[in-house]
Every structure is written in structure tokens, then in C-alpha cells.
Amino acid sequence: MKTKRRAPRARLAAVGVATTCALFVAGCGAANEGGGGDAAEGSGVSGTIAGAGASSQQAAMQSWIAGFGEANTGATVNYDPVGSGGGRTQFIEGGVQFAGSDAYLEDEQLTQARERCGGSVIEIPNYVSPIAIVFKLDGVQELNLAPATIAGIFKGEIKTWNDPKIAADNPGVQLPASPVTPVHRSDESGTTENLTDFLNKAAPDVWTDEADGNWPVQGGEAAQGTSGVVGAVNAGNGTIGYADASQAGELGKANVKLGETNVAPTAEAAAKILEESQRVEGQGDTSFAYELNRTATGGAYPVVLVSYLMACPTYPDQAQADVTKAFLNYVVSDAGQQAAAQAAGSAPLSETLRGQITPVIDRIAAGS
Structure with a gap:
């Protein structure tokens, strides 16, 4: 459809x-x-x-x-x-x-x-x-996130990093109890449209909004453009956002957990x-x-x-x-x-x- x-x-x-x-x-x-x-x-x-x-x-x-x-x-x-x-x-x-x-x-x-x-x-x-799910979380270098977990984070339903849903995606990882701060684009964006399309199709029970170039959810922190999102995530701790992977810089880039496989945001995986x-x-x-x-x-x-x-x-x-x-x-x-x-x-x-x-x-x- x-x-x-x-x-x-x-x-x-x-x-x-x-x-x-x-x-x-x-x-x-x-x-x-x-x-x-x-x-x-x-x-x-x-x-x-x-x-x-x-x-x-x-x-x-x-x-x-x-x-x-x-x-x-x-x-x-x-x-x-x-x-x-x-x-x-x-x-x-x-x-x-x-x-x-x-x-x-x-x-x-x-x-x-x-x-x-x-x-x-x-x-x-x-x-x-690839659009990377970028994050900055002291003490955590690698993060795996299932589609429903990503949707819950950006919906504002997952509020702390040690939430059971994040913990289930990352067994054995020490996750802090600090707040999750999601960052989204404030401007109309093809990047936003592609992320929300993914969330709607891969986690429809959590993300009920259709794909949209304008961020459809209230709450969270908003930033202008890709550079604004990267800057906002980089300026905080416990922050998470989304950006073209080539512009993510030194930020962490989460793997997307698909079944039992964690897929990294590489060019090769995106091409497939x-x-x-x-x-x-x-x-x-x-x-x-x-x-x-x-x-x-x-x-x-x-x-x-x-x-x-x-x-x-x-x-x-x-x-x-x-x-x-x-x-x-x-x-x-x-x-x-x-x-x-x-x-x-x-x-x-x-x-x-x-x-x-x-x-x-x-x-x-x-x-x-």
C-alpha cells in the first residue's frame, strides 16, 4: 500500500x-x-x-x-x-x-x-x-534496538535507558537509569519521512502514525536540519536521534535488531x-x-x-x-x-x- x-x-x-x-x-x-x-x-x-x-x-x-x-x-x-x-x-x-x-x-x-x-x-x-539511529550515552559504546523499541523511544513511552525493552535488546549490557532524551527534526525532512515510514511498517503496534516529513509526535527535543540533530545529540548525554549515517561523526550508531540479527547502518547493508x-x-x-x-x-x-x-x-x-x-x-x-x-x-x-x-x-x- x-x-x-x-x-x-x-x-x-x-x-x-x-x-x-x-x-x-x-x-x-x-x-x-x-x-x-x-x-x-x-x-x-x-x-x-x-x-x-x-x-x-x-x-x-x-x-x-x-x-x-x-x-x-x-x-x-x-x-x-x-x-x-x-x-x-x-x-x-x-x-x-x-x-x-x-x-x-x-x-x-x-x-x-x-x-x-x-x-x-x-x-x-x-x-x-543508511539513516543512523545516533546516540550519546556515557559508558555505552554499542547498542542494539528492535524496531518496536526505537518506536517506543521516539514516542516518549520509553523514558529511561534501563527500561526492560532496551535491556532485552542488549543482554549483559550495564544500562544507566538516566533519562532518555529523543531528538527529532523541527523542519520538514525526507529523513524524517523515511524514519517514520520504517517505524510505521516495522513496529505498527507502537508507531500508529503514517509516514510524514513533519515530525508527528509531541514532546522530545527538536532541532533544525541534520546538523542540528547531530549537534543536539552530541551536546547531551542520554540523547538519541536520527541522521544520515555519513554525518553522524563520532556519535554512537545503534544496530537495528531484526529477529535474532543485529544489522549495522553500513552502505553495503543499505544497498540491499x-x-x-x-x-x-x-x-x-x-x-x-x-x-x-x-x-x-x-x-x-x-x-x-x-x-x-x-x-x-x-x-x-x-x-x-x-x-x-x-x-x-x-x-x-x-x-x-x-x-x-x-x-x-x-x-x-x-x-x-x-x-x-x-x-x-x-x-x-x-x-x-
């Missing part, structure tokens, strides 16, 4: 294209250290395109822009990390040529994107990353989620949106963020079509995925999935 989410708060195109160059001009130059060695995809194209969207992709996007630019010196790619909701809005309104989003298009937005693109819209997963998930029905043959299997077994890490690139199959300008096609091909190429893995700790796409995605990208062309 498809997950419903609230309509994103408007972050309109006024935020948009005029600021993209300013925001990522530095990225285009400074990120050269992250460039993929083989940027031959679409080598020699020229023109300028702009994108906007998920900040989760920011470090990876800098590496893609740098690597692509090495082989395409006449091409300029700008990206404004305004957030998933803002990126989708700008893309639908025609303000940018592509968007990055931590959630696939649904309902009214899918209809609007199809209208903008002339009938169908391209959605491809390009950035897969797509192998155990199904494509969303009704999105069209140019969409590779996935309904993630949050209860997957076989070593897949279930608290994972899959971020997408959205583009049109046709553009009114030949140069925009050429650069968009070439750039997307580089992003999903082995070189592009390895560059993102080095820059952002993301999980590279499989060869099988790449082989399915590339023919859709190759259909991008100029047209009315």
Missing part, C-alpha cells in the same frame, strides 16, 4: 534558480577532490542546467558536478539544496531542469509533474544512504534494500520509485533513505536535453556512484539496476 504524506510546505521558485549558481559555484570548484575519474558519459556536451532539492544529496552532488565538469568543460550544472519539498515544487513549476527528492512523486504532484513534462516523468534512485523492494505501481515505465521493504531480511538495513533525481523525457531546448541526459548518465554510472560513495558514504547502485535505469535516461531528447 502506498504511503501518504502531507503536501510539502511551499518553498517556491523564488528561492530558486537565481540562487543556485551562488550556492554551488563553490561546490563546482571546491569539490574537485570528489570527482569520479571516468566522467566520459556525454563527454563534450555544452550548456547550462539547474537543479534543486534534497540537501541529503549535497555532498554527493558536489562530487557529481565536479566529475561531470572534468569531461564536459562547456557544461554548467547548478544545484540548490533547498530541501526535497522545495525541489519538487521548483521542478513542477518549470523553474529547474531536474530535482532531487528524498520521496517519490505522489498524487497531485505526480499529475502536475507529468503535465510539466508532457505526459511522463523520469524518477531514478541515485543516492542510497532495493534488491528486496518492489517498484511502485502506477508511476509509469520511466519511474523507478520503490516501495521500500522495511521488514526485509537477508542482511538489509531497513532504516534507509533512497533519494531520487526527477527529470523530463523531453526539453524544449536541445542543449538542456543533452546536458541533462549526460549528467544523469554520469550520476548513475559506476564512476559517479563511486565518487558519491567516497564523498558522502552512500551505497552504489547495483549493475542490474543501472542496466534498467540507463535506457530510460537515454530517451531524454529535445521536443515540443
